[in-house]
Amino acid sequence: MLEVRDLEVAFGPVAPLSGVSFSLAKGETLGIVGESGSGKSLTAMSVMGLLPLSGGRITAGSIVFDGQELTTLAEPAYRKLRGARLGLITQNPMTSLDPLQKIGPQVDDVAVLHLGMTGSEARARTIDILGTLRIPEPQLICDRYPHQMSGGMKQRIVIAMALAADPDVLVADEPTTALDVTVQAQIIRLLDDLVKERDLALVLITHDMSVVAQTCDKVVVMYAGRAIEHGPVEAIFDAPQHPYTQALIGCIPKGLSDDEHLTGIPGTVPTVLNYPTGCPFHPRCLRAEDVCSTDRPAFVQHGQSAAACHFAGAAP
Ligand SMILES: Nc1ncnc2c1ncn2[C@@H]1O[C@H](COP(=O)(O)OP(=O)(O)O)[C@@H](O)[C@H]1O
Ligand SMILES: [Mg+2]
Structure with missing residues (x-):
């Protein structure tokens, strides 16, 4: 249903996203996971054809949806696909809802717009x-305004x-990040049910590995604008x-005790202006050797x- 190959995105001379590939069939959930700033939203915006809104553009790679190449699709045709x-x-419902x-x-x-229904059919x-x-x-809900909910x-x-x-295809970019934990769990379960009931292909973007474990069939782990696993x-x-990936999984709380020590990954995600050479993770990696700062590792x-x-493949 959706196949992304070697996607690269640039804003003028900077390329915050490169080498992102994945594929997704109907009835499947693909998780895209990584810390903030790793390129998840740029990937979502690329698939939705919304990059031009922020001044970005796809400079390499392909996005094929149901046999159709999207990277070269003209905006009027894209507008018909979007929503339909x-x-x-x-993440923020108010970017989609009119207050x-x-x-x-x-x-x-x-x-009405996409299926040509009359007002009463649509209601x-x-x-x-x-x-x-x-x-x-x-x-009753139909007569409420967003701020009443x-x-x-x-x-x-x-x-x-x-x-x-x-x-x-449904692309959900951190759909539960702004919600509290119990509501998060309900929304995630709902999305999971929808995939099965409607045979949807779901791209679920999250920074939370435990959400991935609960719902996804496959996973792309992103770091500094690249897929790394x-x-x-x-x-x-x-x-x-x-x-x-090992560090992200190590950060999942086990929930065994109240005084459990919550770990994070030391250091910060690099920004697009200081993406490291070689393996982008090497400055934070406990196992890094000289080669990691000079040579970009292949998959x-x-x-x-x-x-x-x-x-990869060596014992940790
Ligand atoms: N409009 C933009 N112009 C330049 N750089 C951008 C723009 N939007 C995002 N970026 C950069 O691209 C990188 C990835 O951003 P994003 O996809 O939003 O990450 P995530 O969704 O994983 O938090 C970040 O380093 C960010 O600063
Ligand atoms: Mg984001």
């Missing part, structure tokens, strides 16, 4: 979708809008090859997963 066949859910308009008409508009569909998303009293409810409405035209979720968790297949590390 490619749905986007962002001045009631919920009902906002969701109705998607089906019936809206109520049906809100019900699917376990929103109580959908009729909780963060979790607003995010459900955004999901409803993304689903209204029956898309094939990818593979099926079991392989990534059972035998992570890249020290960065090495190890079992079912592949990692870009000079020492």
Whole structure:
């Protein structure tokens, strides 16, 4: 359904994203995981054709959706795909919701625009979708304004809008980051159910490895604008090859005791202006040797997963 190959994105002379590849079938969830600033949102914006809005452009690679190359698609054609066949859910629901308009008409508009429904057909569909998303009293909700709803409810409405035209691919960019933990879990479960019920292809972007473990079929781990490891979720968790992936997994709280020491990865993610040479992770990597600062590691297949590390496959 979606195949991204060697994607590179540039803003003028700087290229904050390069060498990102993944593929996704219907009924599958792909996790894109990495710390803030690793290039996850740029990847999402590239797939949605929204980079030009921020002045970015795709300078290499390809994005094929259902057999169609998207990197060369003209904006009017892209606009038809967006919303209709490619749905986007962002971290902040208020980037998608109009604060001045009631919920009902906002969701109705998607089906009117993309499916050519009449207003009343669209409303019936809206109520049906809100019900699917376990929103109580959908009729009443249609007459509310966004500010009258909780963060979790607003995010459900955004999901409803993304689903209204029956898309094939849903890109969810940190859909639960702004929500509290219990609501997060509900939204993640909801997305998981939707993938199965609607045979969706879901790209789930998160900085949270435990979300990946719960929901994803496969994973791309990103660091400093590059994919550094990818593979099926079991392989990534059972035998992570890249020290960065190992560190991310090491940060998942085990929840065994109250005084559990929460670890982070020492150091900070480099910005696009100081991406390291060689392996981008080498300044923070406990296993780095000289070669890591000079030579960019190629992907090495190890079992079912592949990692870009000079020492992938070696014992940690
Ligand atoms: N409009 C832009 N112009 C220049 N650099 C950008 C722009 N947007 C993002 N970047 C840079 O690209 C890198 C990746 O950003 P992003 O994809 O937003 O990361 P993430 O979503 O993983 O937190 C960051 O270093 C960021 O500073
Ligand atoms: Mg982001």
